[in-house]
Amino acid sequence: MDIPFGGAKGGVTVDPKHLSERELEKLTRKLVQALKDVVGPTTDIPAPDMNTSAQVMAWFFDEYSKFSGFSPAVVTGKPVNLHGSLGREAATGRGTVFATRELLRATGAGQIADKRFVIQGFGNVGAWASEIFQEQGGKVVAVSDAFGAIYNEKGLDIKALRKHIASGTALKDFPEGEAIDPGTILSIPCDVLVPAAIGNVINSDTAESIDAKYVVEAANGPTTPEGDAILRKRGITVLPDIYTNGGGVTVSFFEWVQNLQNFKWEEDEVNKRLDRVMTESFGHIWEIAQQKKLPLRTAAFVKALQSVTRAHLHRGFD
Amino acid sequence: MDIPFGGAKGGVTVDPKHLSERELEKLTRKLVQALKDVVGPTTDIPAPDMNTSAQVMAWFFDEYSKFSGFSPAVVTGKPVNLHGSLGREAATGRGTVFATRELLRATGAGQIADKRFVIQGFGNVGAWASEIFQEQGGKVVAVSDAFGAIYNEKGLDIKALRKHIASGTALKDFPEGEAIDPGTILSIPCDVLVPAAIGNVINSDTAESIDAKYVVEAANGPTTPEGDAILRKRGITVLPDIYTNGGGVTVSFFEWVQNLQNFKWEEDEVNKRLDRVMTESFGHIWEIAQQKKLPLRTAAFVKALQSVTRAHLHRGFD
């Protein structure tokens, strides 16, 4: 359901950052004219990814609707005021928190409320995850971004930190914490380490230094196979990205459903349904991991393949 | 979403009252045959207005479905037993009550329960508003229709009054109240005056005599610009028609959503959702009025234009 079209895998790449707003709009519309016969509300539904935005999705919807009539369900990640879903912005971060809660519960480690968190990355995902961890009583003791990191033993005040950043000042200059070397962020002692930035950061160089009981992968591919092996050997449980950061596409799915119904859900309803999806999925993965003695990452793949296989077998092969 | 086709703005006018049932059906079907390419569930959805009825909407749906397959969502205001919505009949009156409740709450005037109401007009809107005001503890001290008016200092028993009228007797002959000159209805002292009949009744002749704290416009255009200016000068707060009587089209929207889902909502659900729409909209209007020091009528226009403008900007202009 998810065709990112901001990047480019093969063919000529146009970097959207070098385009004027007007050029980007024109480019988007021409793309829709070319794609219009192979996307559609029941065919293939694009969503934003790197280099595209809610505005680009709005143009996509507008152009597509010229050809097929009013069709908000052709694309997700639209602006909230133009058929987007409430709760989508925070969805990946919020889903990460639900995932962590389930992990702690299942492993008998208790609740978020009595835990210490370290968050690598403070973009959309990291910032929302941090804020919601704190709302549920967790202590976010350290966060980093590309330019620095900040630490507070008693837990950072995330709302204040976000306000600080929104006002244009650097994360590392946040007064209610201590600036630290961002290179050390992964090795800060904590219960839960949340890599929420870029890929491959937990690798053969860094995995040994990690001082956490759980690694919850909010980023895409933060752990290399070598890093993964080391963590496993050291007994650190990893909640894999394929499951953990699925909150965004889940709420994209909810946005699609709302568009098909032409009826907007309240934010509470969105969050409650996201919780249900994250919780049930954790249950399936955990059960497989227990029954088959598999790491959670492998169990998640097993679950995914089971679902796809079962559907294929039922549909038949003719 | 709302194309009334009972009236006529230009072209030949056929007065539906001079047609036999059979002629009206034939006329409706021919109209649908001519309109069928420019209306549709995601294009333009007519609804009843003066001179048309649920039965006319049923014919519209039936004829349209011959061409496009089963399509109840092409038209709203259908009979409840033929894909209409529960709660639609009372929707404008009920919405008026929700609107009034929010106005009293926001202005610090308290609740409906301890207020006196005067209702001009006792058609569908006035009668339902009266009944629901009373259900919520309000005292409806006077109501009028085109032929007379009735007054009871302790509050009229609205259910009894409706039964009285339903039995074929005149409103003004209701025994549990005192017949008064309908020309005096607007000047009866009360907390909330609800014009729910025709347009232009609050004008330069009548506005000075009004003896209410609030005017809640359930009718379309009951106040002339001159009347509006007088009320403002006198400190009487006016809740504008564009917002107040939107309950009907809101439930038409709900009917459309139910038709798209092919699933009927229970009446409670309809009413609860109507409440939410009326309450949230009031909040937006009230906030603009406070921030920009505007009358509620102007604030409502500001809100409407903001919504449309934002959507247009997002969709783009190519």
Added chain:
Amino acid sequence: MDIPFGGAKGGVTVDPKHLSERELEKLTRKLVQALKDVVGPTTDIPAPDMNTSAQVMAWFFDEYSKFSGFSPAVVTGKPVNLHGSLGREAATGRGTVFATRELLRATGAGQIADKRFVIQGFGNVGAWASEIFQEQGGKVVAVSDAFGAIYNEKGLDIKALRKHIASGTALKDFPEGEAIDPGTILSIPCDVLVPAAIGNVINSDTAESIDAKYVVEAANGPTTPEGDAILRKRGITVLPDIYTNGGGVTVSFFEWVQNLQNFKWEEDEVNKRLDRVMTESFGHIWEIAQQKKLPLRTAAFVKALQSVTRAHLHRGFD
């Protein structure tokens, strides 16, 4: 909405049991190719009946989608993992219990909790009805299948019995009950007799021997006209099949709605909505029966015809 295509009324009959899985799939696909212009999500929606299964429905959906794009709503009774509805399997049995509960309540006979039940037939319908009767405190004192019957004065443990059967042993060999002659099942004394097997079992030969206050028809046509007359004369109230076993098609309808919305309801939600449908329908039938002094079977027909007639009159005849 319900076109069973497992059987055959006229034309050449192919018995699906003589086909290989591969032949059955091929046959289903060719059938869809021939039917595809006259079935469809808003036209006619088949559902399984004797000799067809969830797997057959899956092929139907798969083949139809080749022609019309992704269209799960074209057929109901699909596998739960392939756009089927939670709760559909138990729906007819569960609906039977809701129906019985309403009957007992309306007749002043009290609740399921203090009643004795005899169930003829232990297929999908009978087994689920039995299990749910017991869950609600009822005593299922006897059940039969095609090969035998079992009796336990204190009530059978239905879950245990189902496990017993699932393990491949015969119903009549269930150790926690006493094997009886299945020919005597209808005459066992009880409050509620539930024929849930085949047609015509309550007839001029058997009706006199029935020793129950209520007959709740979970099977299709279990009572002949002669049997019906005897029961009426004897004062035994019959809840007719046309209403009682409607739970299955009701949840087929829910499956269709879920497919149209592309959103799956939780099982609780399905069951709650099924309860509402069964309860409201009972209310309509009961009211007609009381007002017009009619048996429930006749009242059910009156209700059905009223609904169809009203819709026809509203749609018109042109």
Added chain:
Amino acid sequence: MDIPFGGAKGGVTVDPKHLSERELEKLTRKLVQALKDVVGPTTDIPAPDMNTSAQVMAWFFDEYSKFSGFSPAVVTGKPVNLHGSLGREAATGRGTVFATRELLRATGAGQIADKRFVIQGFGNVGAWASEIFQEQGGKVVAVSDAFGAIYNEKGLDIKALRKHIASGTALKDFPEGEAIDPGTILSIPCDVLVPAAIGNVINSDTAESIDAKYVVEAANGPTTPEGDAILRKRGITVLPDIYTNGGGVTVSFFEWVQNLQNFKWEEDEVNKRLDRVMTESFGHIWEIAQQKKLPLRTAAFVKALQSVTRAHLHRGFD
């Protein structure tokens, strides 16, 4: 391509002759509404048959076009002024003459110009065939209708005869010929006997009395199997109806082609193309008859089955 809907094979039969023009129009339109999804310019194209007319085809086209837009190609046999084809009225008669010409040529019997013809039946087919035989120099020595027959050794003046009938007088009263017993028509000596009336007239009772070298079947099924056997034994060559009277459906096909092109052919063009079809088809049948030593009727079936079979084999069976 040819769905006659004037008659009825099963179901309730409505005799169009008992309907008013208005009722027939209404009936036709309702029929189109019911059939519209299974007929169409590339699906199935009805044409007139007994009890229907060009006017009925016009209504069919008009009603169908309401649903599918301007679609004259949905039906053939329309009025010439409403997208019908020039030359269609005379097509079956003209085709019969082309067929006869080819038969005479192939058998070495020479040309139409030096032959004597007897025509049974003087409806559309018989009258046009007679007129065109005469135009090409043939002598039409006898013709009959349901009420009488007329004979002229030197050949009847067919144009004069048609004018005589058109003026309302009986065929048998034509002054330029001698009235004879219509029961004797088949046994009048001639080169070519053309049965152009009803079925089964050449049977075990009549076949022996035929005094012609060729029987050219312009009617549908004029010869019984017994009659056919007798003619064969007597060495009388029969040109079978399946080929001979195909001129009507051929020009229906041309009408369809003209409608698809939205361009009308001149009458000469229609007749020339009809000639080509009749001549080529005769060639195929004659060749099979010679190669396989078959009667022409059998050869015609062989040819038809070859065409259908070859197409089926090419299309495949999956």
Added chain:
Amino acid sequence: MDIPFGGAKGGVTVDPKHLSERELEKLTRKLVQALKDVVGPTTDIPAPDMNTSAQVMAWFFDEYSKFSGFSPAVVTGKPVNLHGSLGREAATGRGTVFATRELLRATGAGQIADKRFVIQGFGNVGAWASEIFQEQGGKVVAVSDAFGAIYNEKGLDIKALRKHIASGTALKDFPEGEAIDPGTILSIPCDVLVPAAIGNVINSDTAESIDAKYVVEAANGPTTPEGDAILRKRGITVLPDIYTNGGGVTVSFFEWVQNLQNFKWEEDEVNKRLDRVMTESFGHIWEIAQQKKLPLRTAAFVKALQSVTRAHLHRGFD
């Protein structure tokens, strides 16, 4: 079939001459986006008129095809190299010559070859008519344009004159003729006067001075009702514009047919078919004029109404 959209009958008028090429293209495309649901190859097919050109038609086709796939038949008057028809440019002029030829033949006046012609107007229509009159042996003794007129008793060399004008020099400076006052053009003695410029030129002021046997209306409405009455009284035969200048829309129809067939006709074929249409139509009009003793203009209207009425009666009124 002919929706000119260059002009404007009501609404805001945009004069295409004040637009840049780019603005005109944009305007055309937006117009198509707005019109696309109500035009189409079998619905309504626009063609160029004043202020629009083959290029504008090309944009129309291009934009429409974005929405409906390759659809050259949506518009006529396209460039010859982009699905336009050969012969369309000269069609109105050529049709005028065919019309004149038929008129001369029917009135017994003989052939074009021995006649003298005066042509008012030397735009597309006048120039082509002049050239073809000369090709067929006619003498074009005088032609005019908006700026002057030229005369040559022996007949002008039209090809040379067109070359002269194409090179940028004024018509009145053509060396092989004598410049005359363009105000006198209508009164030059000749056999056939062809007004081919603007409307209302033959009126109560000028009709008496006309010195021709025939007036052939190549322009739209060149004769006022008063002028018409005078000509009739004077015995001058008028060939009406409604018929005479129909060559352009006729070849637009041919262009449409070629587009539907996706096959281009040769120019000879186009001209031959145009000839046939002009000749047959003249025959119908002439026959009505003779039978009913009507002027040709009235006869042309009678013929047009007959055709429309007959089609309406056949289609029916339901």
Added chain:
Amino acid sequence: MDIPFGGAKGGVTVDPKHLSERELEKLTRKLVQALKDVVGPTTDIPAPDMNTSAQVMAWFFDEYSKFSGFSPAVVTGKPVNLHGSLGREAATGRGTVFATRELLRATGAGQIADKRFVIQGFGNVGAWASEIFQEQGGKVVAVSDAFGAIYNEKGLDIKALRKHIASGTALKDFPEGEAIDPGTILSIPCDVLVPAAIGNVINSDTAESIDAKYVVEAANGPTTPEGDAILRKRGITVLPDIYTNGGGVTVSFFEWVQNLQNFKWEEDEVNKRLDRVMTESFGHIWEIAQQKKLPLRTAAFVKALQSVTRAHLHRGFD
């Protein structure tokens, strides 16, 4: 218009020769199911190429029609008995002869009748070209295939040769000629050398030895750039493949037009229209070559680009 799908440019290649007939049919049908939304009668129309056949095209048409209704125009090169075109088999060879005729005429070399031809390759193209050259009086003195070559100074009897080959004997064993070394075929003295086999045969090794006045490229790419330069230097005129062998796709276009019209052209008509296309195209190329002093190959490219460019400019770029 021409998507060969027998070969493969990228992706997995399946060699059709290793498939059973049944597998090839299945593969074709699955391919159509995948392609069906991007091919179509007005979108993209495949045709056979190496490794595919008329039978494969028949399956393509059959499968596509399941989805889109009867659509013979979706693919060309179908069997003549299943909506293929008469004359298509011989079209490339026949077009080669037309092309040669025009070349001889334009260069003043006279007619085919008095010329000597050498044909390399005796597949479909070479054999038909040979036969038609001979029909028009040309002497085909030598032909070759992959296994040998044959020579007859007085001209080979091509019909006899084809019969010889059809009977299963080798070309080189044809008794009415002398077997020669196929390696010498290009250097046999003649007027016109026709390479009709594979690519790159006229190259730096062979070009000097050619002893012909004209090289007519019936094969695809028979001449390398080096070979081309040598021929030019030696004054040998080359008629380029891009033009010469276009007869096949031209008749594919005719097949498409016939399918759109649902009317079959006679073979004479096909050949006459092919002649017209080849003759007119030669005229355009020759004119450019003369005006711009270009080789015919370059002139052909200029012509092609002119046509495409003109259409693009007319359609616009928005």
